């Protein structure tokens with residue numbers, strides 16, 4: 001029975017992989033470089049947009065990180081409304097509150113300013129603007145925003161101008177937004193090309209104040225995107241694979257520099273670009289069980305996403321075993337950890353060891369102390385629901401395998 005089930009998953013993934021060639025993969029236009037945030041109002045003005053909603057969080061407001069944006073919008077005479085209450089792991093309530101402000105102020109576009117949480121909140125808000133009759137819960141999964149819209153010949157979501165202030169999620173270029181349901185403690189992705197931002201501002205100056213621990217964990221999230229996308233089957237094309245390899249190389253070369261010296265603008269810029277490349281790669285190549293398990297630890301216990309990724313990644317890569325040796329051996333070259341004379345299995349191991357080494361130098365723990373035994377079957381079931389059959393992973397995991405992996409993550 002399980003063999004039949006796995007055959008169905010692989011057939012589904014193969015067909016999806018073919019279908020990927022027909023999707024509209026519209027990459028955002030990029031505005032980049034130190035201080036580039038100041039150019040954003042002229043881009044907005046050029047699009048003849050007169051009123052925007054800014055979606056951000058309290059942490060960034062208290063750091064005054066948006067001040068130069070507010071000033072530039074005022075001088076360009078662009079009206080703005082503000083929603084600044086996004087929580088880490090954004091909730092449905094956050095989205096509904098942002099939507100209300102958008103409508104009350106008759107906004108025409110959204111500036112998503114912050115890490116993945118504000119960006120994802122903004123993306124789903126834009127979907128709710130376009131589809132007011134469809135709840136966030138019903139947008140869960142793949143194409144649940146665009147398909148009903150096509151049926152009803154309805155409008156497209158408003159443009160999103162994404163301004164990442166962490167170098168991690170790549171949400172500024174992905175078709176994904178991850179939402180938390182505070183009632184059910186579930187955390188799940190909404191995937192749809194229509195919520196992909198139209199513009200991305202990659203300004204490293206906005207990331208210099210990111211504390212070392214968040215620099216480390218969000219950077220490891222970007223690494224997870226590149227790795228999970230690269231080792232997946234069927235969905236990738238040359239561009240996504242090349243960008244994943246580049247991202248791995250750039251992250252190994254820069255994450256520790258940015259961690260040790262937040263003011264290293266060169267390293268910050270490289271991390272921002274690597275995070276964008278990794279996002280570009282996984283938005284088509286997809287992620288895998290690291291994300292499936294991590295989202296559900298986030299939903300159940302509020303574990304920050306990047307931290308979940310960093311801790312879980314080596315366990316899942318080890319679980320894949322031989323099925324992932326070839327792509328991991330290739331990534332060992334990109335990371336600069338493969339040595340002459342090593343065979344494929346040794347290179348794959350060198351890569352996994354290098355990830356563990358990075359984690360330890362970045363002061364990231366190797367286990368979680370929040371996991372409760374009684375929750376493990378539910379976490380595993382939800383992770384399997386997210387991943388199978390959608391993610392084209394090197395080796396398919398069943399619920400019992402997943403339970404064993406989660407148990408090994410427990411401190």
Ligand SMILES: NC(=O)c1ccc[n+]([C@@H]2O[C@H](COP(=O)([O-])OP(=O)(O)OC[C@H]3O[C@@H](n4cnc5c(N)ncnc54)[C@H](O)[C@@H]3O)[C@@H](O)[C@H]2O)c1
Pocket residue numbers: 057058059060063087088089090114115116117118120165166168169170171174175176177178206207208209210211214218221305306
């Ligand atoms: N849409 C996607 O494609 C995608 C991909 C991966 C993760 N995610 C989601 O993104 C969310 C996580 O995003 P994140 O890791 O970027 O963290 P985050 O947005 O939750 O931010 C974490 C903390 O860092 C602070 N912060 C952000 N930028 C800062 C800066 N420049 N200086 C100082 N503090 C700063 C924030 O105020 C916040 O307190 C999760 O919900 C995750 O599931 C989405």
Ligand SMILES: [Fe+2]
Pocket residue numbers: 169221222224225291305309
């Ligand atoms: Fe992620």
